[in-house]
Amino acid sequence: MKTKLILIGGLLSSTVMVAQSVQDATQLIYHERYQSAKATLQKTLQADPNNAEAWYRLSQAYLPLKENQQLGDTLQLASADVKNSAWYKVAYGQLLLTRNSTDSARWYFDQAIGDGRKKDPAILLAVAHAYISEKNGDANAALLVLSQAGKKDTDDPAFNVLRGNAYRKLANGTEAYRAYQSALNADGKNAEALFQMGKIFVAQQNAATYLEYFNKAVTADPLYAPAWYELYYDAYFKDPKQALDYFRQYLSVSDYNPDNEYQHIDLVYLNKKYDSAIAMASNTLAGLPADSMPRLHKLLAYSYLGLQDTAKALNSMTTYFAKANDSNFVVKDYEVMADLYNATPGKEDSALVFYQTAVTKITDSAALFNYYKKLSDLYKDKKDNANQAIWLGKYYTNNDKATNIDLFNWGIAHFKAEQYEQADTVFGKYVEKYPEQSFGYYWRARANSLKDSAMEKGIAISHYEKLIEVLQKDSATASATNKKWLVEAYGYLAAYETNEEKDYDDAIGHLQKILEIDPANKDAQQYISILEKKVNAGNSNANDNK
Numbered sequence: 001m002k003t004k005l006i007l008i009g010g011l012l013s014s015t016v017m018v019a020q021s022v023q024d025a026t027q028l029i030y031h032e033r034y035q036s037a038k039a040t041l042q043k044t045l046q047a048d049p050n051n052a053e054a055w056y057r058l059s060q061a062y063l064p065l066k067e068n069q070q071l072g073d074t075l076q077l078a079s080a081d082v083k084n085s086a087w088y089k090v091a092y093g094q095l096l097l098t099r100n101s102t103d104s105a106r107w108y109f110d111q112a113i114g115d116g117r118k119k120d121p122a123i124l125l126a127v128a129h130a131y132i133s134e135k136n137g138d139a140n141a142a143l144l145v146l147s148q149a150g151k152k153d154t155d156d157p158a159f160n161v162l163r164g165n166a167y168r169k170l171a172n173g174t175e176a177y178r179a180y181q182s183a184l185n186a187d188g189k190n191a192e193a194l195f196q197m198g199k200i201f202v203a204q205q206n207a208a209t210y211l212e213y214f215n216k217a218v219t220a221d222p223l224y225a226p227a228w229y230e231l232y233y234d235a236y237f238k239d240p241k242q243a244l245d246y247f248r249q250y251l252s253v254s255d256y257n258p259d260n261e262y263q264h265i266d267l268v269y270l271n272k273k274y275d276s277a278i279a280m281a282s283n284t285l286a287g288l289p290a291d292s293m294p295r296l297h298k299l300l301a302y303s304y305l306g307l308q309d310t311a312k313a314l315n316s317m318t319t320y321f322a323k324a325n326d327s328n329f330v331v332k333d334y335e336v337m338a339d340l341y342n343a344t345p346g347k348e349d350s351a352l353v354f355y356q357t358a359v360t361k362i363t364d365s366a367a368l369f370n371y372y373k374k375l376s377d378l379y380k381d382k383k384d385n386a387n388q389a390i391w392l393g394k395y396y397t398n399n400d401k402a403t404n405i406d407l408f409n410w411g412i413a414h415f416k417a418e419q420y421e422q423a424d425t426v427f428g429k430y431v432e433k434y435p436e437q438s439f440g441y442y443w444r445a446r447a448n449s450l451k452d453s454a455m456e457k458g459i460a461i462s463h464y465e466k467l468i469e470v471l472q473k474d475s476a477t478a479s480a481t482n483k484k485w486l487v488e489a490y491g492y493l494a495a496y497e498t499n500e501e502k503d504y505d506d507a508i509g510h511l512q513k514i515l516e517i518d519p520a521n522k523d524a525q526q527y528i529s530i531l532e533k534k535v536n537a538g539n540s541n542a543n544d545n546k
Contacts, residue, residue, distance in 0.1 A: 021044045031224060034255065041058040052087040055078055071095055087123070093127070125146075128166070131166075142165075142166040143163065157184075197213045198214045210234075218249075222253070228247075228249045232246035258288065262296060268280060272306060275307070278300060278307075295328070334355070341354060342378065355374055355375050369395055369402075373395050386414075386417040386419065389410060392413055424447040441466045446460075455499060487517055487518060487521065490513045490517075
């Protein structure tokens with residue numbers, strides 16, 4: 001008899017321990033510590049493989065981690081008795097929802113609930129949760145399930161929280177608010193109800209209110225990780241120091257996750273603690289499988305940039321590009337690589353490649369213009385006028401912020417590249433937009449004079465004549481540049497009249513205009529003397545022939 005009592009006592013103790021472990025795991029899931037919950041439940045099932053609720057709770061640890069295939073394989077290991085239980089049917093039904101097998105899932109849920117008058121409230125909660133939490137779930141079906149509970153259960157905070165979640169899925173904020181408020185009326189320190197209430201106001205962008213609820217949630221339950229995360233996320237864009245404090249609170253109540261480690265290092269970087277960020281990233285990389293988190297190399301590069309160590313930054317970014325998938329690269333990655341190469345002597349060509357790659361991935365026109373400008377500047381530094389002109393043209397075209405200087409530089413780049421036709425076109429645009437300014441006329445005249453270097457077509461004449469007209473109207477005609485341009489214009493006209501038209505009188509008239517501007521101009525004096533002799537000789541010959 002004594003032996004039997006000892007055996008019974010040991011059995012009761014084991015049963016209590018198993019039940020306690022299921023409760024512990026349920027709390028871990030509530031606090032979103034899914035890995036810890038999995039470990040706890042796996043030990044529980046080793047001790048009691050027929051514990052149906054433990055199988056269900058295990059499914060609730062797998063699904064949030066997106067380990068659906070692993071869950072499917074694991075559920076197949078359950079005994080026949082477990083598979084016939086309501087708990088198992090809910091777990092398997094929820095797995096079917098993730099596979100978009102909604103009709104089959106509903107059948108399992110209906111089987112789990114049963115058709116008797118008395119429904120198990122715990123099963124009702126589990127089925128409603130499945131309908132709400134899965135993308136393919138039906139929030140209206142969840143509300144119908146919850147309505148099958150008795151009056152006592154309906155007033156339970158857990159039912160009201162799920163009811164609120166269902167209404168939120170239906171985008172009915174008013175009814176969601178009422179449901180959460182009912183839960184809080186029954187239990188003012190219900191962290192999940194406080195958290196979900198805050199989420200309503202996140203959707204409304206009401207920061208003051210949602211922060212109030214999230215703070216109340218962590219005050220009510222300091223272990224409630226989701227609320228700490230929301231506080232961190234809100235502060236991330238406003239106050240990096242506060243965000244770091246919140247995130248460390250979140251880490252202290254969460255399971256280890258390499259992604260969390262990355263976010264932690266990112267926050268340290270944002271707080272400009274570059275040496276610490278580098279040390280943390282290096283330590284984390286040393287403890288991870290090779291190539292498992294290549295973006296840490298990018299974070300290292302940014303931290304080295306913070307320390308103005310471009311050599312190490314370039315090395316880290318090069319490693320990142322070598323290890324990460326192309327699909328993960330963003331425009332900023334290419335820009336950083338380009339900037340780093342641009343800052344490294346002899347690597348300007350690599351900078352151009354990365355800037356040009358960035359251009360192909362940008363959809364925002366305002367950002368595109370910035371890259372066009374960078375590329376044009378790089379080609380200018382390389383004295384590659386033709387490519388500079390291409391990117392200046394892209395920068396100017398349809399850019400509301402482009403100025404007359406940008407248009408001018410575009411034309412000059414074509415001119416320096418000896419692309420006189422394109423230069424003429426660009427400076428034609430300049431004349432149209434700024435007809436009162438002399439720049440467009442002058443550079444059109446120059447471009448056309450070089451297109452017609454032998455002066456056979458006279459295509460520069462009209463532009464030089466228009467230049468003279470505009471300059472004579474300009475009160476700043478006396479400026480050195482204007483005098484220089486007028487001398488050039490009159491000189492060109494004189495040369496054309498002399499060589500092509502043989503109109504020496506007109507040529508002399510243009511040269512005399514030069515002397516009005518520059519009385520000491522020896523070239524003008526010399527050519528006038530020569531042309532006057534030609535005129536006199538012509539007149540003498542004419543008189544002799546009479």
